Amino acid sequence: DGGITQSPKYLFRKEGQNVTLSCEQNLNHDAMYWYRQDPGQGLRLIYYSQIVNDFQKGDIAEGYSVSREKKESFPLTVTSAQKNPTAFYLCATRTGYSYEQYFGPGTRLTVT
């Protein structure tokens, strides 16, 4: 089955802990993206990667880190430096031939 998987679906953490969100794809897409969505706001870009071993900061990268060691995987770490980490996190991919992005099912992170 081709697609994008994100795990876990729900994640709960205590303040001050780092947490890593998983994003895996078997679509053979080159570009991968991380967004967060907060109630009443549009999706905001955290980080993106257009090829393996390369990534760029998006609009709200502070308090987050990523890696892209394999084409299939683009994990996002939410560090304790992120002031408001509770949000819906969405991973997306894009082929090299068009501009549409395709989203995984998302991870809802709650930090208390």
Add this chain to the structure above:
Amino acid sequence: RKEVEQDPGPFNVPEGATVAFNCTYSNSASQSFFWYRQDCRKEPKLLMSVYSSGNEDGRFTAQLNRASQYISLLIRDSKLSDSATYLCVVNILTGGGNKLTFGTGTQLKVEL
């Protein structure tokens, strides 16, 4: 001014009605345009791309007006299953690559 602006709604319409959403964008360098659909607590899914000449997919019609910098989505013969939030999305080519900017969405509720 927001880069992509949409009326948040909600638009409450009876089944079978025709409903139209508009979206305006501020960056004249915007290249590609999309409508995504997002169900409650789910990921956004691509509904359709928007082409300069306008395009139709079944009951859905998208229009682009570059001069006025707005995009529209028309839904004919609304179904209960059309109830969702519709996101207007604009692609801009930046120095770091292609960037999608998302509107906050317009909520549609189709009622019996």
